[in-house]
Amino acid sequence: xxxxxxxxxxxxxxxxxxxxxxxxxxxxxxxxxxxxxxxxxxxxxxxxxxxxxxxxxxxxxxxxxxxxxxxxxxxxxxxxxxxxxxxxxxxxxxxxxxxxxxxxxxxxxxxxxxxxxxxxxxxxxxxxxxxxxxxxxxxxxxxxxxxxxxxxxxxxxxxxxxxxxxxxxxxxxxxxxxxxxxxxxxxxxxxxxxxxxxxxxxxxxxxxxxxxxxxxxxxxxxxxxxxxxxxxxxxxxxxxxxxxxxxxxxxxxxxxxxxxxxxxxxxxxxxxxxxxxxxxxxxxxxxxxxxxxxxxxxxxxxxxx
Amino acid sequence: xxxxxxxxxxxxxxxxxxxxxxxxxxxxxxxxxxxxxxxxxxxxxxxxxxxxxxxxxxxxxxxxxxxxxxxxxxxxxxxxxxxxxxxxxxxxxxxxxxxxxxxxxxxxxxxxxxxxxxxxxxxxxxxxxxxxxxxxxxxxxxxxxxxxxxxxxxxxxxxxxxxxxxxxxxxxxxxxxxxxxxxxxxxxxxxxxxxxxxxxxxxxxxxxxxxxxxxxxxxxxxxxxxxxxxxxxxxxxxxxxxxxxxxxxxxxxxxxxxxxxxxxxxxxxxxxxxxxxxxxxxxxxxxxxxxxxxxxxxxxxxxxxxxxxxxxxxxxxxxxxxxxxxxxxxxxxxxx
Numbered sequence: 241x242x243x244x245x246x247x248x249x250x251x252x253x254x255x256x257x258x259x260x261x262x263x264x265x266x267x268x269x270x271x272x273x274x275x276x277x278x279x280x281x282x283x284x285x286x287x288x289x290x291x292x293x294x295x296x297x298x299x300x301x302x303x304x305x306x307x308x309x310x311x312x313x314x315x316x317x318x319x320x321x322x323x324x325x326x327x328x329x330x331x332x333x334x335x336x337x338x339x340x341x342x343x344x345x346x347x348x349x350x351x352x353x354x355x356x357x358x359x360x361x362x363x364x365x366x367x368x369x370x371x372x373x374x375x376x377x378x379x380x381x382x383x384x385x386x387x388x389x390x391x392x393x394x395x396x397x398x399x400x401x402x403x404x405x406x407x408x409x410x411x412x413x414x415x416x417x418x419x420x421x422x423x424x425x426x427x428x429x430x431x432x433x434x435x436x437x438x439x440x441x442x443x444x445x446x447x448x449x450x451x452x453x454x455x456x457x458x459x460x461x462x463x464x465x466x467x468x469x470x471x472x473x474x475x476x477x478x479x480x481x482x483x484x485x486x487x488x489x490x491x492x493x494x495x496x497x498x499x500x501x502x503x504x505x506x507x508x509x510x511x512x513x514x515x516x517x518x519x520x521x522x523x524x525x526x527x528x529x530x531x532x533x534x535x536x537x538x539x540x541x542x543x544x545x
Numbered sequence: 546x547x548x549x550x551x552x553x554x555x556x557x558x559x560x561x562x563x564x565x566x567x568x569x570x571x572x573x574x575x576x577x578x579x580x581x582x583x584x585x586x587x588x589x590x591x592x593x594x595x596x597x598x599x600x601x602x603x604x605x606x607x608x609x610x611x612x613x614x615x616x617x618x619x620x621x622x623x624x625x626x627x628x629x630x631x632x633x634x635x636x637x638x639x640x641x642x643x644x645x646x647x648x649x650x651x652x653x654x655x656x657x658x659x660x661x662x663x664x665x666x667x668x669x670x671x672x673x674x675x676x677x678x679x680x681x682x683x684x685x686x687x688x689x690x691x692x693x694x695x696x697x698x699x700x701x702x703x704x705x706x707x708x709x710x711x712x713x714x715x716x717x718x719x720x721x722x723x724x725x726x727x728x729x730x731x732x733x734x735x736x737x738x739x740x741x742x743x744x745x746x747x748x749x750x751x752x753x754x755x756x757x758x759x760x761x762x763x764x765x766x767x768x769x770x771x772x773x774x775x776x777x778x779x780x781x782x783x784x785x786x787x788x789x790x791x792x793x794x795x796x797x798x799x800x801x802x803x804x805x806x807x808x809x810x811x812x813x814x815x816x817x818x819x820x821x822x823x824x825x826x827x828x829x830x831x832x833x834x835x836x837x838x839x840x841x842x843x844x845x846x847x848x849x850x851x852x853x854x855x856x857x858x859x860x861x862x863x864x865x866x867x868x869x870x871x872x873x874x875x876x877x878x879x880x881x
């Protein structure tokens with residue numbers, strides 16, 4: 241694509257206390273895109289997001305926002321970002337409006353009118369002068385979104401944004417995000433462990449598991465992609481072969497079962513290679529429309545690492 | 546100026562949290578109790594005096610002072626006086642003469658005396674506690690509420706955020722000292738009257754060879770002495786504030802950091818009583834906080850400790866705290 245990337249992650253890694261939590265994430269996000277970051281709890285989503293906004297430093301790799309490196313050009317890079325990390329923590333002893341004024345004061349481009357507009361956009365106009373300690377989680381979430389979009393960022397990062405919203409609030413929220421992306425030209429990066437949410441809201445999706453991105457694709461495509469399931473005697477070796485020779489990230493589902501998404505790769509040649517390397521293949525089948533199956537497997541079967 | 550907006554933000558937060566109000570309320574209560582207690586003591590002393598010496602009318606103190614003055618003059622002219630005693634006698638005479646000239650009973654309290662005495666007593670424990678209450682919450686409060694994340698993902702470098710917090714603390718320390726002074730003058734003024742600002746008071750004590758040396762003692766007006774006491778108190782506030790600020794950054798919990806510094810301060814009082822011969826203790830900041838004692842000469846002289854020494858030690862702690870705070874804060878991973 242000829243457009244300049246709004247967000248680019250290159251081989252991002254993070255080790256915390258000897259445990260590698262993010263194991264080399266690569267992502268590119270273009271203007272006006274709504275990008276879903278899907279993964280089970282503990283997959284490394286929040287750690288990745290914290291590295292994007294500079295709250296933690298990557299052990300390896302780099303984050304570039306609108307052409308500025310977060311590590312070397314923090315202020316310029318972060319000028320383009322609005323975000324909510326994990327939960328919308330606000331100053332509880334201030335009112336909603338006082339909270340917004342705090343953040344407005346840190347960015348000269350925000351006018352009084354803009355604050356008013358944003359409050360209306362998120363539907364908080366009736367409660368904005370109450371103390372945040374009296375807010376419900378949903379209202380705090382709205383206030384969180386308000387502070388994130390206050391300075392008209394090019395990149396909006398939302399970590400589990402629909403936590404605490406009721407179904408009506410979720411629909412409202414989806415419409416707001418669409419409007420921000422398609423009318424105001426913001427790129428939106430949404431992390432979630434809810435497949436449906438990503439499916440309904442996003443254009444692109446990356447699926448992350450155990451610190452590795454296992455698939456990045458257009459949401460529509462991924463639903464119709466060919467997923468292949470193998471049963472064989474040595475799944476570790478098979479995963480290694482797929483990664484090294486075919487550049488495919490495969491998943492181990494059960495003891496002897498692995499699954500991978502083949503876009504254009506020839507299945508017969510992969511199978512040939514498996515047999516040549518001495519693997520005993522007992523079963524191989526194609527699965528259709530299996531994003532949901534896959535995701536259920538991701539979120540259920542495994543322990544959190 | 547972005548830094549100014551940041552400081553404004555911090556001040557708004559501090560006022561909304563009502564912590565400053567709380568600190569000022571504590572000051573009002575404590576000063577009132579202290580002033581009332583002083584009043585009671587004063588009356589008891591007067592009663593005792595009149596019993597023992599038969600001084601009943603308030604004017605009678607003049608006779609006694611006149612007597613003392615003549616007595617001291619005689620001692621001064623005696624050929625057996627050495628130089629040390631001479632200067633302290635001179636200072637004492639000057640004070641008595643002032644009392645006689647201005648018809649001031651030396652027993653009487655005044656707002657000027659009280660406010661100075663209050664800070665001399667507060668400087669090593671009470672004032673630090675007030676400052677800790679403000680300083681220990683500034684960074685760790687944001688860590689425990691999670692709002693630190695909101696603060697650090699703006700287009701403002703981390704050091705600037707921290708600098709705005711530190712400068713806010715410096716300003717708050719001025720406010721606390723200012724109110725401590727104004728409140729103690731106003732409250733004690735109701736008990737003792739608002740005067741006393743020009744009365745002479747002795748200072749200039751030195752510690753020579755482990756003994757209090759009074760040879761260079763001289764009188765300064767009370768207002769000047771008060772100013773010195775409050776300046777030193779402000780310096781102590783900055784020192785304690787900086788150390789608390791650092792601990793709250795390292796520990797990330799307000800309760801834990803308040804606990805750590807308070808126990809350190811209390812331990813400091815123990816140490817200055819029991820471990821005076823253990824040389825390393827004099828480099829601890831808690832032992833050096835009683836700076837005003839150097840002015841009033843009420844210091845328990847410890848070999849090698851002077852005003853300059855104490856100030857240098859405290860300055861060292863402050864600079865180290867600030868450096869550690871900034872280095873750690875700008876490098877740490879925010880995981881809350």
